[in-house]
Structures are given as structure tokens and as C-alpha cells.
Amino acid sequence: MFDLRSADLLRAFTRQLELCKVQRGEHVVVLTEPSSRGDYVAAAFGAAQTLGAHALVVTASGGSPAPMPSTHTGAGPGLVSVLADQVAQGVLKAADLVVDLTSEGFIHAPVQQEILAAGTRIIFVCDAPEVLIRNMPQEGDKARVQAGVDLVNRSQVMHVSSAAGTDLTVELRNAQPEFQVGFADDPGRWDHWPSTMVLCWPEISNGVIVLDEGDILLPFKEYVRSRTTLHVNNGQIVEVTGGAEATMLNTFFEDSEDKWARYLSHMGWGLMKTGDWFATAMYGKNEIMGMDARAFAGNFLWSTGPHPVLDRDSYAHLDIAQRNNTVRIDGTTVVDAGHLVEH
Ligand SMILES: [Fe+2]
Incomplete structure (x- = not known):
């Protein structure tokens, strides 16, 4: 033994x-x-x-x-x-x-x-051992995510769109961009192994987010089966329509009895090229947190609930990872139809 x-x-x-x-x-x-x-x-x-x-x-x-x-x-x-x-x-x-x-x-x-x-x-x-090892960070990743943070810092607007119908405009003023890189090397730094992503904390966003088949709902660790449309007004999800996933999200918001549950929280895109979209399907829910989905290169990751920049305490935290979106920061495309663009 x-x-x-x-x-x-x-x-x-x-x-x-x-x-x-x-x-x-x-x-x-x-x-x-x-x-x-x-x-x-x-x-x-x-x-x-x-x-x-x-x-x-x-x-x-x-x-x-x-x-x-x-x-x-x-x-x-x-x-x-x-x-x-x-x-x-x-x-x-x-x-x-x-x-x-x-x-x-x-x-x-x-x-x-x-x-x-x-x-x-x-x-x-x-996350599971294979997930850690496959996504072992590289020192050079820090310059890649820092470039994204710098871009968000000097920009005014993030625009997200997709063939499925997403059309979301996000104000970046005071959005306090930050990164995850998969290792914590500076004093006072928190990080998560594995991860490679740029995120920010906007307050105001408006438009429509359409979840498409195959997008990933976290923490449920489940794939979207039918298109789901979320209407966003001033950073708040005011309506969710569609099939089973719309019902599930509406029920989650309702059950949480949390005033911030329907408000958008962090938002950004993944740069982890070793990420595997199918890891969510291949592991038990207790084996992974789902960093393959969250940090997947070229995803659009957005969330709801807790928002430390706006002092919103909440346990109702969804992370939703989507593929096939185009993300533009002012005039610069960072994700083109789900493909990571690095300048
Ligand atoms: Fe999150």
C-alpha cells in the first residue's frame, strides 16, 4: 500500500x-x-x-x-x-x-x-492536479495581463458583442482593473493557481447579454443548453428570458433574497491559452473550481453579486464564462469572436 x-x-x-x-x-x-x-x-x-x-x-x-x-x-x-x-x-x-x-x-x-x-x-x-499542471503559469504572463490592465485603465468604454445577440456597453470610469496571473510574487498580492485574466469592477453597464449554447454557468459548473437573454439597465439585470437556464437564473436570484444578486460585478477576459473548455464536463463538481472556464483564452467572463469597489457585500456570486464574443476596449479589440487578440 x-x-x-x-x-x-x-x-x-x-x-x-x-x-x-x-x-x-x-x-x-x-x-x-x-x-x-x-x-x-x-x-x-x-x-x-x-x-x-x-x-x-x-x-x-x-x-x-x-x-x-x-x-x-x-x-x-x-x-x-x-x-x-x-x-x-x-x-x-x-x-x-x-x-x-x-x-x-x-x-x-x-x-x-x-x-x-x-x-x-x-x-x-x-482545482484538480491535472488542471494545475496543464495550466502552470509562465513568468511572462505577468506582462501580458498587465498590458490589458493598462489598456482598461486608460480607456472609457468596454463594448461586448456577439453573433448570438450580445450588445453590452460598459463604462470603465473608476472600474479599477486588475489581473490574475496564477502566482503571487509581490508583497501583499493575492492570486489563484491557475488563472490568467484581466478583470475590472464597473458600476454602469447597459444593453443585452445573450448566453449561447455551450457557455458555462458557475458555480453550477453546467453548460448553457438554450439561448438565454439578460437585459441590463445601469448595471442591474432587469429581465432574464429564454428556456431552462433563464428559469434557473431567475430562481437563483429570487432564492438568494440578496439585494445585490441581480447586479453585475467583475467583468473581463481570459488569457490562459492552456485552458480546456471541456474540463467542466470531465470532472466532478467537488474536484474543480472551474478555472479552465474562468480564465480560458478569449472568453468573456462576467459576474454578479459582491462588488468590493462599491462596498456591496453579497454571497450571491455567479461567474459566467462565454465564448464567441468580441470585446473592445475603446477602439482596441482584445477578443475577436472568441479569439484572444494580443497587441
Ligand atoms: Fe468571480
Whole structure:
């Protein structure tokens, strides 16, 4: 009887920690909950030791504040046990790098900003091993996503269109563009392995979004089966029409009893060329978060619910990944009919 999965992952985790610029003598904290993958914990621990860092595994009690199952949804609400524990937060603030192996991560928990403000780098990992390895980031990806952030920063309007009928105009003023690149190398940086994307946080958008067959609804991790039309007025989804997916989305908004559920949140496009659109079909829902869909090169990714730039707290977070859209930032096309364009 043997289990070599963690040894098999050691090289990938070591490469990831090298990309995170882990230095000899730094403190790496592997943050886990009881349901975290043991092979990932061992691989992260071994990788930190391999690079000469101090390695510490911290296991906090499970339990999420979000009113939905913790099945790698992407809502990032954090763990109640960490949110309510100054000692746990102190350990994370004192770390140089946190390898976050919890099911949901802390991306939408305000406490994460406090930890980052202490200079801690955080890399969140929860997709399946093959997904991590196939989408291992490259150092040069940072310049690619930064170019997109710079473009959004100096632009006024994002326009999204598709043959299916999408026609959405998004105001970019104060949209605070940012990127994910798949490694956390700068002090105070959070990132997610794997990911390569540009996103921003607009307030005002108007028009129509049409979900086409084969687009992906997250966190449900399901493909759209029939065209669905969403009417957007000043950043709010005011009507959803179509077949089964329209019914599902309307029910989700209704059930959430959340005043921000119908409001658009982050928006952007993927640059991850190794992404696989069919990963969503090939894994169980508890095995992946769906970063192949979210960061897929040439997608249009948009979301609903929590919006930290506008101080909107919400657990009703949908990420919707679409193909075959054209995304223009002022006069520059960054995605042409679903194909990534890099200048
Ligand atoms: Fe999201």
C-alpha cells in the first residue's frame, strides 16, 4: 500500500513557489481545513522545505459563512474559524506566503485585505492536479495581463458583442482593473493557481447579454443548453428570458433574497491559452473550481453579486464564462469572436 500522489505533485508545487519568489528563510504557511486535499498539503509543505523556507501547516475548523454548499464555488467567503480568530489571522499576517488550500478561499472576505495589507502573499489552490499542471503559469504572463490592465485603465468604454445577440456597453470610469496571473510574487498580492485574466469592477453597464449554447454557468459548473437573454439597465439585470437556464437564473436570484444578486460585478477576459473548455464536463463538481472556464483564452467572463469597489457585500456570486464574443476596449479589440487578440 503506498500513496505517491503528493510526491508526484512536489515538482509542480515547487515550481509554483518559485514563481511566488519564495526565498530561503521565508515563512510559508499552508492554510488548510479538515477537508483539504492531503496530497496538496504534503506537496506544498515539501515544496516550501525544498526551497529552504520555514514551513508550517495550519488547520482551521471547517465551516463557511456562505449560505451555499462549499463545493469550490468561487464565492471565496472564507472560513468562520479564521474570520472569528485573531490568532489565526495573526499567523497569516506574519507569514511571507500563505498557500491557501481551503475549499473556498477568502477572496470575497474583507479579512483577506487586512492580511494582504501586512505584506503577506497568498496563493489560492483548489482545482484538480491535472488542471494545475496543464495550466502552470509562465513568468511572462505577468506582462501580458498587465498590458490589458493598462489598456482598461486608460480607456472609457468596454463594448461586448456577439453573433448570438450580445450588445453590452460598459463604462470603465473608476472600474479599477486588475489581473490574475496564477502566482503571487509581490508583497501583499493575492492570486489563484491557475488563472490568467484581466478583470475590472464597473458600476454602469447597459444593453443585452445573450448566453449561447455551450457557455458555462458557475458555480453550477453546467453548460448553457438554450439561448438565454439578460437585459441590463445601469448595471442591474432587469429581465432574464429564454428556456431552462433563464428559469434557473431567475430562481437563483429570487432564492438568494440578496439585494445585490441581480447586479453585475467583475467583468473581463481570459488569457490562459492552456485552458480546456471541456474540463467542466470531465470532472466532478467537488474536484474543480472551474478555472479552465474562468480564465480560458478569449472568453468573456462576467459576474454578479459582491462588488468590493462599491462596498456591496453579497454571497450571491455567479461567474459566467462565454465564448464567441468580441470585446473592445475603446477602439482596441482584445477578443475577436472568441479569439484572444494580443497587441
Ligand atoms: Fe468571480
